Amino acid sequence: MDRYYPGRHGAGAGAATYDAGLRRYMLRIYNYMAAGLTISGAVAFAVASTPALAEAIFGTPLKWVAIFAPLGFVFFLSVRMERMSAVSLRTAFYGFAAVMGVSLAALFLTFTGQSIAMAFFAAGAMFLGMSLWGYTTSADLTRFSSFLMMGLIGVVLASIANLFLASTILQLVVAIVGVLVFTGLTAWDTQRAKSDYVQFAGTPQAEKLAIWSALSLYLNLINLIQLMLTFLGQRRD
Structure with a gap:
């Protein structure tokens, strides 16, 4: 079923205004996501490249904190989001990206750089293809939401x-x-x-939802990269 987007089916000027606003909104989301990925990558590389720090985290029970802290962080943000300002939520997102970077350092310690790069590009290609499809399709994907959430819970627990x-x-x-x-x-x-964007464009809530969407897409890509390492990952000697 096709969704109705204001301005899209109206006059040319209205449709152009809508499309331009939507592009800016989506670009802001992807920019936030890219910033989060950059922070995570930099932190992961720094931890993995510092033997003393890597040993202090992954050679001790602190590794469990590194593993489960990102999950706890996401739960905290989901509970507190409505009461946080956009600035606070953005800061928390970048803080989460740094914490995730510590956790991801384990990948650099376990797998070769070449296999990590292969997993990144494979996951990135899938991510870009599906995100483009989600952006352009007229099909209502909410009908699959229950199945996807059940699958997500199952994957996390397993x-x-x-x-x-x-x-x-x-x-x-x-x-x-x-x-x-x-x-x-x-x-x-x-x-x-x-x-x-359709519902909240021009409101303070729109910025918070953009950050939350960036977090959701960031998590999708990060998880795809880690899963692709199951197929493509070559362990260090």
């Missing part, structure tokens, strides 16, 4: 369980299902961002 089970088979199943879930979420989150 991933946590496999930290202790270390099952190769379960890891492969999680990777296959996870790729399907996060590519679907990428399309859905992109379309949801468009819907947010």
